[in-house]
Amino acid sequence: MTNQNPTPNEPVARLKDGLLQIAIWKNQSENGRPFYSTSALQRSYKDDAGSYQETTSLSGTQLLQAQRLYALAYEKVRELEEADYLASKE
Structure with a gap:
């Protein structure tokens, strides 16, 4: 898992497992x-041609990796939401 100090148009986190990846983005609602x-x-x-490409299709053996990444993404989003909530109470 890679956390970054995001700049505009950059994700706040990227989660990887082998060749699979999910990015997490922070947004703001209309009320801020x-x-x-x-x-x-x-x-x-x-x-x-030897160039890297990306796809959303997976082989059967990558389904468990995908499941793991989705679970990690869920946990990371919950962690970020909690940090935002606590920061708003300060």
Whole structure:
């Protein structure tokens, strides 16, 4: 898992397992309240020319990795939401 100090248009976290990755984005509602969303799970691969590409299709053996990443993303979003809530109470 990689946490970053996000700049505009950068995710607040990226979760990886092998070739699979999910990004977590921080947004603000119309009333200024923060909320989080995730990108679709993506898989990296090399094409015939040797260039890296990304796809959302998975092989059967990658389904458990995807399940694990979605669970980690859920936990990370909950952690970020809690930190935002506590910061708003200060």
